[in-house]
Amino acid sequence: MHDEILTIDNLSTKFFTENGTVRAVNDLSLRVGRGDVFGIVGESGSGKSVTARSVMDLVDSPGRITDGSIWYRNEEFTDRVREDHPNAVEDGAVDLLELPESTRHGLRGSAFSMIFQDPASSFNASLTVGEQIAEAVEVQRRAHANPRSTRARTSGSNYSLKNYALSTVFPSKRFVTRASRDRAIELLEMVGIPDPVQRADEYPHEYSGGMLQRAMIAQALAGEPDVLIADEPTTALDVTIQAQVLDLLAELQEETGMTILLITHNLGVVARMCDRVGVMYAGEIVERGTLEDVFDDPVHPYTQGLLGSIPDLEGREGRLHPIAGNVPSLFEHEMEHRCHFADRCPKAMEECLEHPPEFDARGSPHHAARCYLAETTYSEAKALPEGYFSEADDPAMEQTETAATDGGGE
Amino acid sequence: MARSRSDEIPLVRVSELQKYFWENDSLLDRLLGDEPVAVRAVDGVSFDIYEGETLGLVGESGCGKSTTGETLLRLQEPTGGAVEFDGQNVYDLEGADLKAFRREAQAVFQDPFSSLDPRMTVGRIVRQPLDIHGVGSKTDRRTKVQDLLERVGLAADHVDRYPHEFSGGQRQRIGIARALALEPEFIVLDEPTSALDVSVQAQVLNLLDDLQDEFGLTYLLISHDLSVIRHVCDRVAVMYLGEIVEIGPSEDIFESPRHPYTEALLESVPRASTEERDRERETISGDVPSPRDPPSGCRFRTRCPKIIPPDDLEITQPEYRAVMTLRERIESRNITLEAVSDEAERSDGDLEVDSMDAFVQGLKTQVLEASLDPRHQEVVDAAIADLAEERWEEAEVRLAEMYASVCEQENPLLTQDDHPAACHLHDPPVIAEHTIENP
Ligand SMILES: Nc1ncnc2c1ncn2[C@@H]1O[C@H](COP(=O)(O)OP(=O)(O)OP(=O)(O)O)[C@@H](O)[C@H]1O
Ligand code: SF4
Ligand code: SF4
Numbered sequence: 041m042h043d044e045i046l047t048i049d050n051l052s053t054k055f056f057t058e059n060g061t062v063r064a065v066n067d068l069s070l071r072v073g074r075g076d077v078f079g080i081v082g083e084s085g086s087g088k089s090v091t092a093r094s095v096m097d098l099v100d101s102p103g104r105i106t107d108g109s110i111w112y113r114n115e116e117f118t119d120r121v122r123e124d125h126p127n128a129v130e131d132g133a134v135d136l137l138e139l140p141e142s143t144r145h146g147l148r149g150s151a152f153s154m155i156f157q158d159p160a161s162s163f164n165a166s167l168t169v170g171e172q173i174a175e176a177v178e179v180q181r182r183a184h185a186n187p188r189s190t191r192a193r194t195s196g197s198n199y200s201l202k203n204y205a206l207s208t209v210f211p212s213k214r215f216v217t218r219a220s221r222d223r224a225i226e227l228l229e230m231v232g233i234p235d236p237v238q239r240a241d242e243y244p245h246e247y248s249g250g251m252l253q254r255a256m257i258a259q260a261l262a263g264e265p266d267v268l269i270a271d272e273p274t275t276a277l278d279v280t281i282q283a284q285v286l287d288l289l290a291e292l293q294e295e296t297g298m299t300i301l302l303i304t305h306n307l308g309v310v311a312r313m314c315d316r317v318g319v320m321y322a323g324e325i326v327e328r329g330t331l332e333d334v335f336d337d338p339v340h341p342y343t344q345g346l347l348g349s350i351p352d353l354e355g356r357e358g359r360l361h362p363i364a365g366n367v368p369s370l371f372e373h374e375m376e377h378r379c380h381f382a383d384r385c386p387k388a389m390e391e392c393l394e395h396p397p398e399f400d401a402r403g404s405p406h407h408a409a410r411c412y413l414a415e416t417t418y419s420e421a422k423a424l425p426e427g428y429f430s431e432a433d434d435p436a437m438e439q440t441e442t443a444a445t446d447g448g449g450e
Numbered sequence: 451m452a453r454s455r456s457d458e459i460p461l462v463r464v465s466e467l468q469k470y471f472w473e474n475d476s477l478l479d480r481l482l483g484d485e486p487v488a489v490r491a492v493d494g495v496s497f498d499i500y501e502g503e504t505l506g507l508v509g510e511s512g513c514g515k516s517t518t519g520e521t522l523l524r525l526q527e528p529t530g531g532a533v534e535f536d537g538q539n540v541y542d543l544e545g546a547d548l549k550a551f552r553r554e555a556q557a558v559f560q561d562p563f564s565s566l567d568p569r570m571t572v573g574r575i576v577r578q579p580l581d582i583h584g585v586g587s588k589t590d591r592r593t594k595v596q597d598l599l600e601r602v603g604l605a606a607d608h609v610d611r612y613p614h615e616f617s618g619g620q621r622q623r624i625g626i627a628r629a630l631a632l633e634p635e636f637i638v639l640d641e642p643t644s645a646l647d648v649s650v651q652a653q654v655l656n657l658l659d660d661l662q663d664e665f666g667l668t669y670l671l672i673s674h675d676l677s678v679i680r681h682v683c684d685r686v687a688v689m690y691l692g693e694i695v696e697i698g699p700s701e702d703i704f705e706s707p708r709h710p711y712t713e714a715l716l717e718s719v720p721r722a723s724t725e726e727r728d729r730e731r732e733t734i735s736g737d738v739p740s741p742r743d744p745p746s747g748c749r750f751r752t753r754c755p756k757i758i759p760p761d762d763l764e765i766t767q768p769e770y771r772a773v774m775t776l777r778e779r780i781e782s783r784n785i786t787l788e789a790v791s792d793e794a795e796r797s798d799g800d801l802e803v804d805s806m807d808a809f810v811q812g813l814k815t816q817v818l819e820a821s822l823d824p825r826h827q828e829v830v831d832a833a834i835a836d837l838a839e840e841r842w843e844e845a846e847v848r849l850a851e852m853y854a855s856v857c858e859q860e861n862p863l864l865t866q867d868d869h870p871a872a873c874h875l876h877d878p879p880v881i882a883e884h885t886i887e888n889p
């Protein structure tokens with residue numbers, strides 16, 4: 041498929057901590073179509089953020105990508121790197137992990153941009169919001185990283201003497217030309233900040249949470265990225281503001297045709313926004329497919345469990361159906377070579393003690409699941425005896441922290 | 451649990467409860483002559499909680515939910531109003547009576563990670579209330595703690611472990627065990643599952659449900675999550691900026707909301723279903739105003755998509771909303787004029803002749819969210835022309851004369867029926883002509 045802007049193959053990212061190696065992302069593959077909104081959903085600690093950071097090359101020490109490829113398909117970029125890095129190019133796409141760091145980092149902002157749950161973290165408290173967005177604009181202009189940009193034609197005049205003189209008129213904005221500032225104001229307006237001219241001169245703390253989130257989106261869009269990675273972009277917001285920000289993202293996507301990788305633990309947000317979905321559990325994508333595949337016809341018991349745990353806004357049904365237990369330890373030395381969900385799975389069978397590969401599932405051609413039930417039907421005869429896993433370890437607190445087994449939902 | 455409430459005596463009766471926090475109120479501030487500013491966190495809320503029921507308190511962050519819960523438990527002193535628990539005013543209690551109240555009314559808080567003392571064993575944490583209130587012998591207490599841990603789904607031999615050894619869901623269970631230790635009648639649950647993953651949240655919600663049945667508990671559940679509220683509560687109160695805007699049986703609130711804010715909240719929640727993408731929904735614009743300076747009249751009027759125009763005015767709702775938002779910004783002087791003047795000068799070259807027109811058009815595209823019918827266009831253009839000469843007050847008056855809404859003049863009261871809502875659409879006030887005053 042050639043309209044895949046981003047293809048991740050067998051990605052593994054590990055953290056080498058004092059207590060052992062954490063397998064945050066393990067053998068993860070996913071394909072994202074150009075212009076799609078792809079959702080990654082999963083519970084806390086499942087590896088969503090580390091996946092996003094791996095794509096952005098933002099994994100901090102002691103973490104490191106240990107395996108896999110991240111293919112980025114953009115003709116101009118491929119042409120640009122073909123000469124210097126022929127090994128990185130295959131079939132018209134570039135494996136980012138085969139590029140030197142400097143080339144990869146050059147993609148930030150122009151090819152890939154990221155927004156976070158906490159907008160305060162991506163702004164400097166002592167500079168005005170306008171300055172910071174203008175700086176992002178400036179960086180992109182200087183890098184000429186995006187020749188497709190319709191704004192590129194103005195870049196010649198940005199460095200004229202006149203603009204330089206103008207920029208020295210505003211001493212606090214010394215790095216910022218008038219053109220960049222204007223563009224920053226335009227971006228603020230585009231994301232729906234009222235009175236952007238005045239707001240550009242305000243500091244981050246003068247913005248409300250929802251407004252700062254919008255400003256962060258404006259900043260991320262400064263380089264007109266191909267792919268926007270949004271990590272829990274509305275989790276810290278109230279529902280009415282969340283609705284505004286989601287609408288904004290959908291509108292911007294429609295206008296610019298950019299691809300969005302949307303990371304969230306909120307299944308409602310996924311349903312509202314996404315064409316495709318990947319469900320993460322213990323560092324793996326355990327099920328993926330179209331929104332319909334995953335929501336209406338899930339194969340993996342974890343996906344089913346997740347959907348069954350959310351209380352319904354539309355009616356007061358009886359009891360909720362929680363998933364027993366908790367997310368497992370991701371320490372390499374504690375992970376067995378079995379299905380990582382087996383200890384919580386109501387349908388665990390003998391074969392599940394062998395780590396399942398990804399199988400095609402029954403829905404659309406995109407539907408796949410890392411579960412034997414995609415191929416076989418469950419039968420009681422093959423079921424693991426009750427308490428199989430709790431015998432091995434005392435249900436109490438065999439492993440500590442993340443590993444603790446919760447008392448079950450009864 | 452549909453039974454008639456009218457002849458029952460509530461377990462908790464909250465009347466006109468008010469809690470203001472004062473800013474700029476230090477000695478230094480007073481020396482400097484800074485006026486103290488009131489943050490009106492809770493501004494006169496009233497509701498009853500009946501025995502055995504769960505009342506939900508829902509609203510967005512900062513609307514005063516938690517402050518209501520804490521003040522009601524007398525963890526904070528109110529600045530006004532009263533709370534009766536079992537017929538006694540909570541704020542008058544002293545000595546043994548206060549101690550008894552502290553036993554009967556407990557709380558479970560949001561953050562299972564910080565609400566448990568990390569240096570104490572689980573056993574001590576759960577036993578602490580028993581120690582403080584001197585309940586039973588030492589062995590009694592130990593047995594009691596073990597029973598409680600088992601009851602909330604932990605193991606009795608967890609007593610000697612420390613909180614950091616437990617997952618989030620387990621820590622919340624510890625918090626619940628502690629709250630149950632003194633066999634209370636009433637528990638305030640403040641966002642008890644907000645820090646938990648959905649699958650674990652479901653475990654904890656089921657547990658709370660079981661405990662309520664088993665011990666006949668009464669709950670006040672504070673949450674921003676409407677799905678949780680719907681699942682758990684018998685009745686629901688919706689808060690906005692320190693006030694209750696609607697209260698009633700859960701079913702009624704969710705199936706036939708009466709207050710425009712409740713409607714907006716419900717509309718905004720994305721549903722976890724494949725139909726969600728095509729669901730038409732009306733979102734509201736703008737942010738929650740500051741509780742330091744809440745809007746006059748109805749506090750929701752700055753965002754309300756149903757704000758009521760004067761009787762004799764012909765105007766569509768989008769037009770009216772746009773004009774009202776413009777008025778709001780003029781009244782708070784929240785418009786920058788220089789940029790537009792610059793723009794007008796630049797585009798015209800010469801300032802003189804057409805610059806006023808350019809200014810008006812320029813500013814209008816920036817500050818007006820809808821296009822207007824010529825009649826309204828004219829008034830708004832005139833007001834913007836006032837702004838060009840910085841005659842803010844004249845612009846204000848010009849618009850107020852024509853567009854003042856009942857919603858900005860009178861704070862709507864909760865209706866007196868079995869599904870009260872505080873909105874003029876349901877209780878049209880009679881306004882005398884002369885109350886429309888100039889700002
Ligand atoms: N700097 C780090 N050092 C060690 N381990 C880390 C580090 N960052 C992440 N991890 C581990 O990697 C795993 C995946 O974490 P990640 O942040 O991707 O989860 P997530 O799915 O984004 O969760 P959440 O929903 O809570 O944001 C976790 O076990 C986490 O503890
Ligand atoms: S592979 Fe087995 S244990 Fe794992 S989810 Fe599927 S059925 Fe359950
Ligand atoms: S009183 Fe007016 S502004 Fe307030 S909610 Fe009702 S219609 Fe809207």
Ligand SMILES: [Mg+2]
Nearest residue numbers: 088089090271
């Ligand atoms: Mg994360």
